[in-house]
Amino acid sequence: MSDSTALCDVCCLRHLSKPSTGWCLECEEGLCLDCKEHHSLLKATRNHNIIPISEYQKLPQNVLEITRNCEKHNEVLQIFCKKHDSPCCRKCIIETHNNCKNLIEIEDYIKDIKSSARFQEVEEMMNEAAENIKRIRINREDNLTSLQEEKKRIENDIAQTRIKINNHLDKLQADLIQTLYAKVKKENGKIEQVLKSLEEKQGQINEYQNTFENIKKYATDVQLFLSIKLMETNI
Known part of the structure; x- marks a missing residue:
């Protein structure tokens, strides 16, 4: 705790x-x-x-640390400035937003935030990112399988060719096999690097989705609103 x-x-x-x-x-x-x-x-x-x-x-620590107080003035955040996309306290308005026209009570601004377009856009962004990673990963895995099948096919062709040709082609066969293995190893390394990177990204997206679900269920509207701003940037 x-x-x-x-x-x-x-x-x-x-x-x-x-x-x-x-x-x-x-x-x-x-x-x-x-x-x-x-x-x-x-x-x-x-x-x-x-x-x-x-x-x-269950909310992440950075969400639990979100408060209604202004970090600069330690006063309650009451107003949201649409022009600067920023919550403000009374002193913030006087110092920075005195000439801003698009000021609104923060409680009014975040009302029904869970059904807002912005909320849905963030959720859709995460879902789309997760789906894109899944699609790319499946494609790379299919490529890896195809590469292995192609490798086996080429090996078989080389072996059959060796039976039909004279002994002086034995060295040519060995050279071809060696070249083939080197290329397969190189391509395997490239694909595995992509899969490893995708796995890391998948983990990050899963973490964001789990975090988002907990925020959606248990965070205050202010915490939810400020978390969405952070997630939009990170995603």
Whole structure:
């Protein structure tokens, strides 16, 4: 369990150390059993979405570290600037975005993000990348099989030719076999390098897809929004 989610945040404010069992997606706080019960009964928080802490911790560490606070001013990110494609706090607007016109409440901007075109585009990008790798890999594996079959065919032809020709062609046969093996070895090496690279890429895509599924299920909308921005760049 990570340090950021191991203890109940409410109890920590009371200088108590109690393990958190749930995570409030709206408050972005860990809750112990007692605080979770109180949280569910209070009028202001009874409609909040609380998930088991074990489920929340399935999110990658870089997503768990995402907060609603501005890194520069340590104030809550409330506004999104469409012009700069950037979330802003109150001080950011004054310092950097005072003349920007396309400012919108971040809560309004990320509303229904899971059904947004941008969300679907990122998911489609990952699926397309995975499918492309799969298709290329199958093609290279087919080429490797064809190369082996061609190698066997050529070997057979050379062996049959050797039977029909005189002994003075024995050295020619040996030279042809040696050349053939060298070429096959060279081409095998090239194809295996491609397959190895594709396997690494496949692993990366699988990791992104698993990460994306956990983010889609358990991350807050803000975490999801900021994660999408990061994934778009990486993919």
